[in-house]
Amino acid sequence: MQITATSGIVPIVDFQPFLTGSPEEKQATAVELVHALKDVGFVMLKDFYSEQGVSEAQVEDAFEHSRRFFALSAEEKDALAWTTPEASRGYVSQGRERVTQATSKDDIAQLRAQAPDLKESMEIGKDYQEGPEDSPHPNRWPESLPEFKAFMNPFFYSCHILQVQVMSAIACGLSLPPNYFDQKVAQQSHNLRLLNYPPVTQAEASKSDSRAGAHSDYGTVTLLFQDDVGGLEVQDKEGKFVPAKPVPGTVVINVGDLLQQWTNDILKSTIHRVVLPDTKGSALTPQRNSIAFFGNPSLREVITCIPGLGEPKYAPVLCEDYLVRRLGETFGV
Ligand SMILES: O=C(O)CCC(=O)C(=O)O
Ligand SMILES: [Fe+2]
Helix, strand or coil: CCCCEEECCEEEEECHHHHHCCHHHHHHHHHHHHHHHHHCCEEEEECCCCCCCCCHHHHHHHHHHHHHHHCCCHHHHHCCECCCCCCCCEEECCCCCCCCCCCCHHHHHHHHHHCCCCCEEEEECCCCCCCHHHCCCCCCCCCCCHHHHHHHHHHHHHHHHHHHHHHHHHHHHCCCCCCCCCHHHCCCCCEEEEEEECCEEHHHHHHCCEEEEEECCCCCEEEEEECCCCCEEEECCCCCEEECCCCCCEEEEEECHHHHHHCCCCCCCCCEEEECCCCCCCCEECCEEEEEEECCCCCCCEECCCCCCCCCCCCCEEHHHHHHHHHHHHHCC
C-alpha cells in the first residue's frame, strides 16, 4: 500500500473518490482508509466535504459559534454546567475533566489536582424535541445566543452523516456490506464537543504542559476539526508522541475503544494528547480551538466482536454501560 502524504505518522487520504467515485475508486479509498486505521489508528481525510454531510462553510461557522460561546461570562457558562455521564451535555469548566488512561479513582483525582487539563469544553448531544419521553437528557443551550442552538443542531446531524460515510468506508475496507454499521449507529448517541484551550502563562505551563492528557477515545470514530495552532500528538508503536500538525482542509479521524473491540483489535484505538505549543518567546502560549465529534454506537447496541475477524478477544458489552463508565472515570463522578 502506498501512502503518499502524511502529517507526522498520520496518513492523509483523499475521501472524494469514496463519496463520488466509481465502485473501484470507492473500494480503493476504503482499503486505504482501513489500512491507515489498522496501522496508526489515525488518518486525515481531505476532500471530505459533501452536500449530505459536512460542508466547508459549516466548519468555519462552527468555529465562529464556538468562539462566541466561550466568550460568554463564566457565570453564564457555569449555569449550563455538565451534570452526569448519562446526560453528558453542557459546559465543562477548566479542571473538571482529566482525560487519562488511569482507571483508579484516586489516581485520577490526584492527576486532576496536580496537572489539570488546561481546557474548557461544551458538550452537545442529539437534541430530542418530540415530547417528554424523547427528552431524557436535554441539551443545555445558552439563552443569550439563540443562533448557537439553531446552528449546532443541523451541524450535529451533518457530522452524524460524515460519521456514517466514514463507517461505511470502514465496512467496505473490512469486506463487510457498505451499510453494515448504518442501523447500529442510527440513534445518533454521539457527543459533539467544542473545545477551548485558553492562552497559558509560562508559570502555568510549568505546572502542567497538558492541554489534554494522554488518552484514547471511547466510541467508534472521532471526527476532529482543529485550528492551525497545533499541539495534537499521536503515540507511535514505540510509545513516542509524534506531532500531528494541522493540515488545512482536512478532518482528523481516529478509532475509539469500542470500534477497536468491535473489530477484535483489527483497528487501533491509539493514545493521543494535546500539548502546549512553543510560546516562541512571548509570555503566553496561543489559544487553541478544536471541535471533536465523538461517534458512538446506539446506546442499546451490544458490541460483540464482528464475526470473521478472528477468535473474539472481548466479551460483549452494552454500549451505554461502557460509555457511562468511561465518562464517569474521567469526570471523577
Ligand atoms: O483538541 C484536540 O485536538 C483533541 C482533543 C481530544 O483528543 C479529545 O477531546 O478527546
Ligand atoms: Fe481524544
